[in-house]
Amino acid sequence: MKRKKLGEVLQERGKISTTELRQAMADHQNKSTHLGEILLARGLVAKADIATALEEVFHFEYVDCLTAVIDRKTLDLIPRAIAERCSALPLRREGAFLVVAMAEPQNLALVAELRFTTGLEISPRVAFRSEVREAIRKYYLGGAPDTASASGSDGNAAVEVGGIEFISTSSRQNNQEAMQEMQADLRNRKTPAVVLVSETIQAAVAKGASDVHIEPQSNETAIRIRVDGVLRDFKSVPRAIQNSLISRIKILADMDIAERRTPQDGRFMVNLGQRQIDLRVSTLPTQYGEKIVMRLLDSSAQMVSFSDVGMPQQVAAELSGLLSVPQGMVLVTGPTGSGKSTTLYSALNLLRKPSVNIVTVEDPVEYVLPGINQSHVNTKAGLTFASCLRSILRQDPNIIMVGEIRDVETAEIAMKAAQTGHLVLSTLHTNDSVSAIVRLQDLGIASFLISSSLTAIVAQRLVRKLCSCHGVRRATREFRARLTQSGVAQPPETMPVPVGCALCDHTGYKGRVGIFELLRFDESVRAVVRNGGRSDQVWSAARAQGMRTMQDDAIEKLGACVTSLDEILRVISFEEMAQLTCVACDQNLLPGFRFCPYCGVPCEASRHARRTQPNRTVPEKSFSR
Numbered sequence: 027m028k029r030k031k032l033g034e035v036l037q038e039r040g041k042i043s044t045t046e047l048r049q050a051m052a053d054h055q056n057k058s059t060h061l062g063e064i065l066l067a068r069g070l071v072a073k074a075d076i077a078t079a080l081e082e083v084f085h086f087e088y089v090d091c092l093t094a095v096i097d098r099k100t101l102d103l104i105p106r107a108i109a110e111r112c113s114a115l116p117l118r119r120e121g122a123f124l125v126v127a128m129a130e131p132q133n134l135a136l137v138a139e140l141r142f143t144t145g146l147e148i149s150p151r152v153a154f155r156s157e158v159r160e161a162i163r164k165y166y167l168g169g170a171p172d173t174a175s176a177s178g179s180d181g182n183a184a185v186e187v188g189g190i191e192f193i194s195t196s197s198r199q200n201n202q203e204a205m206q207e208m209q210a211d212l213r214n215r216k217t218p219a220v221v222l223v224s225e226t227i228q229a230a231v232a233k234g235a236s237d238v239h240i241e242p243q244s245n246e247t248a249i250r251i252r253v254d255g256v257l258r259d260f261k262s263v264p265r266a267i268q269n270s271l272i273s274r275i276k277i278l279a280d281m282d283i284a285e286r287r288t289p290q291d292g293r294f295m296v297n298l299g300q301r302q303i304d305l306r307v308s309t310l311p312t313q314y315g316e317k318i319v320m321r322l323l324d325s326s327a328q329m330v331s332f333s334d335v336g337m338p339q340q341v342a343a344e345l346s347g348l349l350s351v352p353q354g355m356v357l358v359t360g361p362t363g364s365g366k367s368t369t370l371y372s373a374l375n376l377l378r379k380p381s382v383n384i385v386t387v388e389d390p391v392e393y394v395l396p397g398i399n400q401s402h403v404n405t406k407a408g409l410t411f412a413s414c415l416r417s418i419l420r421q422d423p424n425i426i427m428v429g430e431i432r433d434v435e436t437a438e439i440a441m442k443a444a445q446t447g448h449l450v451l452s453t454l455h456t457n458d459s460v461s462a463i464v465r466l467q468d469l470g471i472a473s474f475l476i477s478s479s480l481t482a483i484v485a486q487r488l489v490r491k492l493c494s495c496h497g498v499r500r501a502t503r504e505f506r507a508r509l510t511q512s513g514v515a516q517p518p519e520t521m522p523v524p525v526g527c528a529l530c531d532h533t534g535y536k537g538r539v540g541i542f543e544l545l546r547f548d549e550s551v552r553a554v555v556r557n558g559g560r561s562d563q564v565w566s567a568a569r570a571q572g573m574r575t576m577q578d579d580a581i582e583k584l585g586a587c588v589t590s591l592d593e594i595l596r597v598i599s600f601e602e603m604a605q606l607t608c609v610a611c612d613q614n615l616l617p618g619f620r621f622c623p624y625c626g627v628p629c630e631a632s633r634h635a636r637r638t639q640p641n642r643t644v645p646e647k648s649f650s651r
Contacts, residue, residue, distance in 0.1 A: 036079050086131045086152040091115050091161035094127070103144045106166045107191035110299040112136045113158045115165070116144075123147045129155035159300075190224050191297040192278055219270035222263060223278075227305070227320075229260070231298055233531070236322060236363070240275070242268055242315035254490045254538050255363060258531075272309075272316050279307040286316055293390070306390065323392050332372055335365065336539035336588075338579060344544060345484065349373055352424075354481030355444035357431075359456040365488045365540050366453040367392055370427060373451060374398060377425055386427035387414040403429070411436045419443060428452040434469045441471065441479035458576065459483040459545035460564045463555055477556040483545040485576060487597045489589045490535035495527040498587065505591060509581070522587040539588060541597075543576040 077088040100116045103124060109115060113129035114136065124146040130136060131150035140148050226249060230238050235251040238260075246262045263271065276283045279292030292307045306321040332342035348356060356373070358366045371393050378384055378397050389403035389411070399421075401414055411428055412435040418426055419439075430453050431437045444450045456462045462483050466476050501521040509517040524534020545551070550567045559567075580594045610627040621628055 036076070080152050084131055084152050086150050089117065089127050089151040089153055091117075091127045091153050091157045092164070094161070096165050100124075101165055103146070104140065105143070105191075106162065107297055107299075108139070108143055109162050109166070110159070111191070111297050111302075112140060113155050113300070114140055115153070115158050115161050117151065119146070120149070123149045125149045125151060127151045127153040127158060127161070129153060129158050190228055193295040193297065217270065218267050219274040222267070222271055223274050226260070227296055227303070227322075228298065230322060231301070231303055231324075238320040238322065240271065240318040240320075242312060242317060244314060247271065247315075253531075254533075254535055255488055256490070256533075268315055272318060275307060275318055275320070276309065279305075281307070281309065287311055304390075304392075330368065330372055331376075332369075335368060335372065336583070337369075337542050338574070338582075341542050341544045341574070341579075344546065345373075345482065346376065348482045348546065349377060349449070351449065351481060353444060353447050353449055355441060355450040355452070355479045356481055357452055357454050357462055357483045359454045359459060359462045359483060359485045360487060361455060361457075363488070364486055365538075366486065367429075369484065369486060369540070370451055370453065371395065374425075374427060377449075382424045383422060384425040384427070385418045385421055385423045386429070387411055387418060388427070388429040412439060415439045415443070419448075423448060425449045425451070430454070431466075431469075434471065437466060437469055437471050438475075441475050444479040444481075456485070459485040459543055460561050460568070463564060464561060473558050474556050477547070477552040480547050482547060484542060485545070486540050486542045487576060487580075488538045488540055489580070489583075489593045489597050491537045491539050491588055492522055492524055492590060493527060493530035493534055493536040495525045495530065496534060496587065496590075497523050497525050499523055508591065518585060522584070522590055524590055534590075535593070539583065541576045541579045541583065543574060543579065545573060546571065 080086075081088050094115075094117050096115075096117060100119055103119070104114065104116050104126075115127045117125045117127055119125070124140075124144055126140060126148055128136065128150050129152075131152050137148050137150060226238060230251050233251065233253050235253050236255075237252040239248075239250040239252070239257065241248045241250065242265070246265055247268045248262050249260045250257045251260045252258070273283045276290070276292070278294040280294070281290045281292045289311065290309045294305055294307070296303050296305065301324060304323040306323070308319050308321075310317045310319075332345065333339065337345070345356075348354070358369050360366050374384060374386070374395060378395065380397070383399070384397075385399045385401070387401050387403060391400045391402050394400070401409075401418075403409055403411060403414065411430070411432065415426070415428060415436060416439060426440070426443060426448055428436065428440050428450065431440060440450050440452055454462050454465060456465050460483075462485070463476060467473065498520050501517060501519055505521050506517040526532035526534045530536040545564075545568050547555075548571055550570065551564060554563050554567045577598060580589075580598055583589050584591060584594060611622065611625040
């Protein structure tokens with residue numbers, strides 16, 4: 027017999043209308059919150075009605091966690107970090123059974139994990155997730171540190187320290203120093219290195235950092251974190267604990283702590299409440315010791331749409347239309363840390379549906395998307411992008427995502443797949459969209475194959491957004507002069523300035539937004555590429571079809587007070603923005619030319635026309651207030 031759903035039960039009981047249920051279901055599909063909590067938050071259904079409906083759906087008794095009386099011995103059966111991750115609260119012990127309030131009592135994997143952790147049979151009760159979380163904070167607050175450590179079914183050792191749970195693939199090291207650190211973990215003895223690593227990771231996650239740098243110096247060890255793409259000083263620690271600190275991280279990342287002369291790579295995970303953070307660790311021998319960089323990846327982060335990352339509405343609509351084409355290749359280009367992966371995952375999130383087979387090959391898998399087959403590159407085992415891509419083509423895919431094109435073999439296979447009925451998404455490290463064509467040609471890809479395979483190239487950067495505390499003041503002469511040099515005919519009278527507050531750590535910036543350009547391969551662009559045309563000819567063909575560059579998008583966001591001029595200059599130079607066009611033949615000219623190499627007209631005439639005529643690519647209305 028098919029089990030009824032919560033919405034169906036409430037509708038049968040007359041507690042909710044069809045329209046209200048449809049609206050709540052639309053919100054439910056885009057959020058990780060359960061449908062019952064959405065209905066409760068909107069005030070559409072009473073709590074008692076949802077509770078009785080949950081009992082009918084799950085066939086488990088509902089309990090109110092916040093009014094339960096729980097003794098300390100019962101709480102000690104499940105460590106706090108595991109309780110938060112599983113959204114489970116132990117209520118009481120009944121012989122060989124442990125009664126547990128769970129947000130997902132039907133999840134057999136969670137029940138099995140709790141049974142393994144406690145050594146008791148689990149008797150689930152259903153409860154609201156928000157109530158379970160609040161009850162965990164209420165009952166575990168001020169309690170003794172959890173001494174239990176969990177071990178997953180895959181053999182990974184889990185160690186919990188100070189509310190953070192470490193999951194490492196390293197369970198044993200032969201080195202004596204490693205054994206001492208591991209024994210300290212197992213006894214939960216908080217050594218300075220253990221406490222420092224935990225506090226640093228927790229602080230980095232709280233501030234939204236993407237990287238943690240541990241840099242040995244002559245007198246101390248500096249710890250810095252990268253927030254919104256900019257490194258900040260976090261703290262300095264004495265050199266006396268430097269080796270213990272580095273050993274602690276290398277043990278967690280399953281590295282050889284006895285080897286300090288060559289670089290190493292590793293990874294481990296931490297659980298912070300409901301969040302699971304994947305940390306990729308890299309070491310580099312330096313003059314004063316090993317430098318460590320930890321890259322933080324929140325695998326549980328929610329996917330965002332094109333508009334959420336700052337993509338202009340026109341570009342987002344055009345890119346969405348290109349992604350609906352069943353075959354072709356879309357490249358996302360930019361330097362490291364420019365948000366390419368986020369854009370690709372946003373595209374996959376838009377494309378995924380039950381009728382489509384999506385397969386990815388990544389290094390590593392940064393975000394887990396339900397309904398998508400994601401594979402991980404393993405060069406040590408011989409699984410490269412190229413070899414994995416060959417296997418993917420035998421898996422009957424509709425859409426293929428290649429994490430990065432690094433060599434000619436991967437590029438050729440991906441482009442041939444784009445010509446045989448597949449939609450291929452990938453990334454490339456170049457400065458702009460047109461440079462991606464040159465990069466592919468440098469790899470040895472024929473021009474005709476590039477022109478016939480590519481559908482579009484997206485180039486992007488990330489700039490910091492101004493915090494809500496920012497101010498607006500009268501534009502300075504330098505500000506107006508720089509915008510005039512960049513081609514803006516009428517610079518604004520005002521300019522945004524960062525201020526700084528507690529919310530943005532007194533930096534004046536909070537969060538980041540993307541600036542984009544989209545090169546669409548229409549017939550004119552394909553013809554230029556097919557005939558081996560120069561980069562400036564591709565630019566001319568793209569501009570003729572109305573292409574807006576990253577520089578145009580950046581200036582528009584500056585006019586809307588989204589970011590500041592200094593932040594744009596940090597990412598894009600104005601020399602690139604101030605492109606000169608010959609007034610006679612309309613060809614792009616490089617700075618420093620005295621005569622146009624195409625028609626011979628003096629460049630001074632073009633510069634004079636540029637100063638007296640409005641810029642064609644940056645409308646003056648961008649700065650209307």
